Amino acid sequence: MTQAVRVPCPRCQHRANSAEANFCSRCGGALRGPPCPSCGAPSEAGDSYCTQCGAAVQPERARFGGPPARVPWAVAGMLALALVLVLVLRGGGGREITLSPPPTGAGGGQGSTATTLGPTSAVDLASMTPRDAANRLFNRVMRALEAGNQAEANQFLPMAIASYDLIGALSLDDRFHLSLLYAAAENGEAALQTAEAGLAVRPTHILLLGAAAQAALQIGDATTARAHYQTLVDVYDEEIRAELEEYGTGDGGHANLLPALQAEAAAYLADTG
Numbered sequence: 001m002t003q004a005v006r007v008p009c010p011r012c013q014h015r016a017n018s019a020e021a022n023f024c025s026r027c028g029g030a031l032r033g034p035p036c037p038s039c040g041a042p043s044e045a046g047d048s049y050c051t052q053c054g055a056a057v058q059p060e061r062a063r064f065g066g067p068p069a070r071v072p073w074a075v076a077g078m079l080a081l082a083l084v085l086v087l088v089l090r091g092g093g094g095r096e097i098t099l100s101p102p103p104t105g106a107g108g109g110q111g112s113t114a115t116t117l118g119p120t121s122a123v124d125l126a127s128m129t130p131r132d133a134a135n136r137l138f139n140r141v142m143r144a145l146e147a148g149n150q151a152e153a154n155q156f157l158p159m160a161i162a163s164y165d166l167i168g169a170l171s172l173d174d175r176f177h178l179s180l181l182y183a184a185a186e187n188g189e190a191a192l193q194t195a196e197a198g199l200a201v202r203p204t205h206i207l208l209l210g211a212a213a214q215a216a217l218q219i220g221d222a223t224t225a226r227a228h229y230q231t232l233v234d235v236y237d238e239e240i241r242a243e244l245e246e247y248g249t250g251d252g253g254h255a256n257l258l259p260a261l262q263a264e265a266a267a268y269l270a271d272t273g
Contacts, residue, residue, distance in 0.1 A: 034165045130166035131174070135252075137163050138177045145184060157185050172198045172205050173246040176254075179211040188218030199228075204235040207246060207254060210261035213268070226272060229265035236262050 033043035038055035049056055128136065137160035144153040164170065164178045175198035182191035192215035198208040209232040216225035240247065240258065249255045 035168050130163070130168075134160070134163040134167060134174070135177070138181060141181060141184065153184065157181060161185065170198075172202055172208060172244075173252065176205075176207040176211055176246070179208070179215060183211070183215055183218060186218075188215050191215035192219065192221075192224070203231070204239045204242075205244075206232060206236060206239050206258055206261060209235075210257075210264065213265065222272070226269065229268050232261065232265040233269065 035042055036050035036053065036055055039050060039053040041050055041052040043050060137156060141153050141156050141160050144150075144156065161178065161181050164174060164181075167174060170178070175194050179191045179195040179198075182188070182194060192212055195208045195212035195215055198205060199212060202208070209228045213225045213228035213232070216222070216228065236258075246252065246254055247258060
């Protein structure tokens, strides 16, 4: 009988992961890296350069991050970051999710079916596309922040951030989500860089302008924050008419967040003269 192919986890060395899995069933670590942006060849988790063509595999954002010490609830000179996170969820951007933290005392032996996201019967990230898995983890962090559960948010933040490395090409909405995750992890530089990478593609994107401004304030860069807020106010009406999917009221849309960002930008510009 042919034995199923198993993949060892580079983080915890657990060897019971199936070859099709994207994340380790024991620690939640990534089992593979993103495809090479140059030639499309697959990479292993942690690879910095492609073994086929030598191009850099890990994007700039992968060099930032790490376990957060605590989750910030406000940034000086702006509306509380918590307000933005709550609006992301209540504005139609959060799907109903069923993830749960691991039960206290859960076993980690070879026979255990528990993962860092709870019992494998409750959620199977390996069965999802990379984007669906990233969205699921993003929503898990956001709901923990909305509930004021800092410990739970900290638990899932590293995995949520790492999950975006498995998406071949990030959408503008993906970059917005990732920027918020970096901000929640108190990595303002990575949050700003992620948002501005999206703005290089669409300079008028309202969500990314708001995220970039907030990230700039998080690292004390008032000049950059003011520039992004000014652009947001200037382009708001015309950009709304673009009717991007992430601006809508449907699944994954952030319609209720847009006017809040406009009001935040206007208030900041008025307060700083």
